[in-house]
Amino acid sequence: MTKVRQDAWSHEDDLLLAETVLRHIREGSTQLKAFDEVGDALNRTSAACGFRWNAEVRQKYDQAVEIAKKQRKEKKRAEAIEQPKRSAKTPAPFTGEQTSPTEEIDAHITEQSSETSVPQINLGAVINYLRNLQTDMDNSTNHRNKLDRVTAENQQLKEDKEKLEKQYAQLQRQLVTMQDDYQALIQIMDRARKMIVFDEEGDFAKPQFRMERNGNLEQVAK
Structure with missing residues (x-):
């Protein structure tokens, strides 16, 4: 045709x-x-x-x-x-329908x-995941806060240590000054004892002294 x-x-x-x-x-x-x-x-x-x-x-x-x-x-x-497997299968008859x-x-x-498999979303698994994530975030926050506290305490201890060291140095200087004053006082008392004189009746007269600027005692004449 x-x-x-x-x-x-x-x-x-x-x-x-x-x-x-x-x-x-x-x-x-x-x-x-x-x-x-x-x-x-x-x-x-x-x-x-x-x-x-x-x-x-x-x-x-x-x-x-x-x-x-x-x-x-x-x-x-x-x-x-x-x-x-196909060799054992028989083809389906043609029905002629279009x-x-x-x-x-x-x-x-x-x-x-x-044929395309869509993964099923498990709501329980999602909830557990979110809970675990929240727990991890809370733990991380707690660790960070603890670290901040330890850092602040360490800084405070460092400052206290410096203050104590300064106080100790000051006490050491005061102790040296007190020791020097004590030695000077001993020397003054020793010189005063040697300068005591007795009168003719056997009584002793108490001498009068004055201290010079250099720390020495000088007897004042009557």
Whole structure:
């Protein structure tokens, strides 16, 4: 049958084109084969189907094309892993029913979502983690406060030590001064005892003394 050019594309024609291209991508076939299949179904040329796909239809199904490519990769990976098992399986009979591209895309998205495992968030684990985090923060705060107290106490002890050292040095100087004064007093008393004179009746007269600026005693004459 000679294929004729038809300019008008209906919505159903675009859906059939999209469904066929997605199926061929998903099954690992080429888009050229999909265009040939659609051309046979719609009595159009393969080139016309390819032009329609690239110019109008593809941009509406970009996400579906990416999903179909991912499913093709997953299918090849699964076939490589389960090759021994596939020989024992019987293929499902073809029912001849044709689903719309929209239903097939929704099914693909649902299948993709079901295959992607979403980690479950354990509320109890989150609460325990937050509690442990709060405990660690409290412990860190307590350690920091204790360190600040120890640092302040150490500084206070250092200042007290300096004060005691100054007081000790001052006491040492006072002790030396007291010792010098005591020795001077002893010397004064010794000189005074030697200067006592007795009168003729045997009584002694108490001499009077005055102290000079240099610390010596001088007897005052009566």
